[in-house]
């Protein structure tokens with residue numbers, strides 16, 4: 204692997220073990236400061252060696268800004284869907300807003316039955332442990348639909364293979380979710396889809412800040428995600444109308460079956476979806492490049508944007524998101540600025556080292572304690588914001604020890620009565636006031652995302668100026684509500700971390 208410019212030897216040494224284990228494809232030679240189509244393409248085309256690359260017109264990608272916009276878009280699209288609705292999420296909440304969403308599905312299914320030609324299929328993938336929590340839960344929300352529309356409705360519950368045996372019996376209910384969950388958030392309606400970090404739950408529809416991107420009429424991307432969710436659903440537990448669950452015929456049971464056999468077979472099925480799409484898109488790209496001299500027909504939109512799906516399922520041996528994110532963070536050269544945000548700030552050790560060792564400017568946005576989702580929580584959970592203060596404080600101290608304060612800035616998000624859950628990054632090249640790349644989806648750069656949960660996000664690389672402007676606006680709106688962290692921040696009384704929290708943080712940080 205070629206190494207970005209402007210990196211000192213010391214950080215190279217630090218990274219040696221890491222580089223050894225990553226991909227060895229040489230970085231494409233990039234003209235410095237080049238930002239044109241060819242520049243962007245050659246700079247980021249290596250991503251296509253790992254994952255499928257879909258070309259779409261940038262004008263079809265819309266950034267949604269608020270929880271309400273996200274919620275209304277989902278309702279409207281469920282109601283008008285004709286062929287398919289596919290929803291993958293951690294869980295479906297049980298409040299009136301979630302019930303309303305279920306009602307929209309019911310309405311769409313009823314309508315589809317009246318029209319004999321139509322055949323709407325609704326497919327829902329949730330996490331088994333989170334979706335089964337409590338008496339009223341995601342399952343009880345969806346059972347009526349399953350009973351009424353058995354031919355059109357599918358509900359699957361992913362169960363991590365790591366929660367098995369004695370552990371499964373001994374871990375208390377709320378804690379068995381910490382072992383690993385289905386965390387992918389994709390909401391798909393015919394050929395349009397929303398990729399987000401937001402769960403299907405009340406607060407995410409009202410006052411919990413997350414990110415959401417809508418890809419409108421992008422059939423190939425939608426087909427890919429529908430297939431991906433189908434493959435994960437196939438290896439998950441199938442919910443029946445009597446609330447029982449069973450494995451799909453011929454599948455290994457996720458926690459009763461052999462652990463290795465389960466992962467191997469799940470990996471094979473999921474990788475098949477990814478590899479098929481990759482080959483298909485490569486072929487298309489080849490054809491496309493051959494006739495790229497042809498004029499666009501009038502009214503035809505230019506495919507000026509690439510969408511790369513990045514999947515991470517470490518329990519099943521799939522680590523594509525990790526590979527791409529690592530290289531992206533590492534290769535961010537001195538000619539770039541990376542805005543990175545994670546609601547819960549606990550970068551993995553590797554990501555942290557990459558940020559500390561890279562040459563780019565980093566602006567890292569995290570939740571301030573009062574917008575942490577656990578702020579004011581009862582019992583042990585109430586200490587979680589403190590644990591994050593502690594982790595952020597440690598990271599900040601490292602930045603200072605390395606004398607990197609002018610390159611790595613930490614910022615805290617504030618907003619009364621809101622919680623902050625946004626994650627992703629925006630990548631700016633020098634000389635450009637707008638980002639050319641963003642990552643958006645479920646992973647949050649933390650230990651759980653990389654090692655325990657199953658996740659998906661997309662990398663969008665675009666030369667479409669309007670889309671770039673919209674991404675910039677999104678980034679600015681989030682950072683506008685933040686203040687910069689300095690050494691005095693951690694001396695404020697509300698940042699006091701109790702000794703016991705400091706002591707237990709190293710042991711519990713793997714779990715959130």
Ligand SMILES: *[C@@H]1O[C@H](CO)[C@@H](O)[C@H](O)[C@H]1NC(C)=O
Pocket residue numbers: 338339
């Ligand atoms: C569960 O749902 C039922 C029926 O909708 C409702 O009457 C009941 O109050 C709910 N229970 C809880 C604990 O939310």
Ligand SMILES: *[C@@H]1O[C@H](CO)[C@@H](O)[C@H](O)[C@H]1NC(C)=O
Pocket residue numbers: 331332366371372373374375376377379
């Ligand atoms: C989680 O824990 C509860 C209570 O200990 C148990 O009833 C439930 O079956 C567990 N869930 C899973 C998936 O093991």
Ligand SMILES: *[C@@H]1O[C@H](CO)[C@@H](O)[C@H](O)[C@H]1NC(C)=O
Pocket residue numbers: 293386400401402404645
């Ligand atoms: C929603 O999803 C996030 C991760 O995206 C998860 O950490 C969180 O616990 C979920 N929220 C709730 C209220 O369960």
Ligand SMILES: *[C@@H]1O[C@H](CO)[C@@H](O)[C@H](O)[C@H]1NC(C)=O
Pocket residue numbers: 461462463464
């Ligand atoms: C699980 O299967 C693998 C090969 O498929 C085998 O080597 C291993 O012994 C099995 N483990 C158990 C506990 O049966």
Ligand SMILES: CC(=O)N[C@H]1CO[C@H](CO)[C@@H](O)[C@@H]1O
Pocket residue numbers: 548549550551552555594598650712713
């Ligand atoms: C910043 C930080 O402390 N990150 C930690 C998050 O959790 C993982 C898992 O334990 C650690 O390896 C990281 O160091």
